[in-house]
Amino acid sequence: MFADDDATFKNLRNAFLSRNIMEPERRIARLEDEYNRLEAYLWAINEFGDITLDEFNSKLRHNQEKPAPKDMWVTAFQAYIRYIRRRIDMCKEGFGMRVSIEDNNKLFLDMPLSRQYRSYLKNLGAGYARNSVDIYYTKLKRLYNLLFRRSLKKNVIPFIESYIERGIDISPLCDKLKNLIEKEIEVCRFEDLSSDDLTRGGYAFQQYCNFLKDYADNPGKYPKEVYEIPLTDAT
Numbered sequence: 541m542f543a544d545d546d547a548t549f550k551n552l553r554n555a556f557l558s559r560n561i562m563e564p565e566r567r568i569a570r571l572e573d574e575y576n577r578l579e580a581y582l583w584a585i586n587e588f589g590d591i592t593l594d595e596f597n598s599k600l601r602h603n604q605e606k607p608a609p610k611d612m613w614v615t616a617f618q619a620y621i622r623y624i625r626r627r628i629d630m631c632k633e634g635f636g637m638r639v640s641i642e643d644n645n646k647l648f649l650d651m652p653l654s655r656q657y658r659s660y661l662k663n664l665g666a667g668y669a670r671n672s673v674d675i676y677y678t679k680l681k682r683l684y685n686l687l688f689r690r691s692l693k694k695n696v697i698p699f700i701e702s703y704i705e706r707g708i709d710i711s712p713l714c715d716k717l718k719n720l721i722e723k724e725i726e727v728c729r730f731e732d733l734s735s736d737d738l739t740r741g742g743y744a745f746q747q748y749c750n751f752l753k754d755y756a757d758n759p760g761k762y763p764k765e766v767y768e769i770p771l772t773d774a775t
Contacts, residue, residue, distance in 0.1 A: 683741030
């Protein structure tokens with residue numbers, strides 16, 4: 541599928557490295573073009589990923605039903621696309637551009653210390669069942685991506701991570717974000733965020749704040765976090 545003459549991955553890398561030789565608008569447009577190609581790859585993997593090129597061409601010629609996709613390949617490529625989306629959005633934020641947040645769970649950024657938060661909900665805090673933990677975390681991610689990122693025009697994840705690492709009290713930041721939730725419940729500016737989303741998400745965020753305080757005081761009782769390697773200009 542990834543033919544020798546297809547330079548999508550090379551072009552994507554070069555677009556990330558073009559900071560000093562291309563104006564911001566052109567650079568972002570180039571990144572978005574390559575991102576769209578990645579989504580086309582994902583579609584192709586999903587549709588035809590488990591057959592050879594000859595089998596694929598034969599099925600097209602004879603209009604035969606396509607076999608089931610390889611779930612592992614699809615999941616891996618979805619994760620890669622989500623990572624690239626995050627990098628592009630971070631570039632746009634760095635240039636002061638507006639970031640459009642799609643209501644698409646596959647593209648939502650994860651909260652920091654997500655594994656530890658889930659462990660807190662399940663084993664160390666309220667003792668929720670796994671299904672409840674999944675619901676809480678989904679509500680939290682939705683609130684973060686559709687409210688916090690939009691309203692603050694920035695990704696607050698680095699601030700949370702930095703505060704925890706440096707031992708800075710996280711309470712003022714949590715209070716600021718809780719006030720943002722309360723104000724949004726009154727006005728409901730965003731069509732894709734219902735009052736129920738905000739209320740339930742607010743409760744999940746309160747649990748998250750309780751977790752952050754406990755984690756700051758007792759980091760050793762939580763599983764270790766796995767950090768992604770950032771894609772920098774030196775990569």
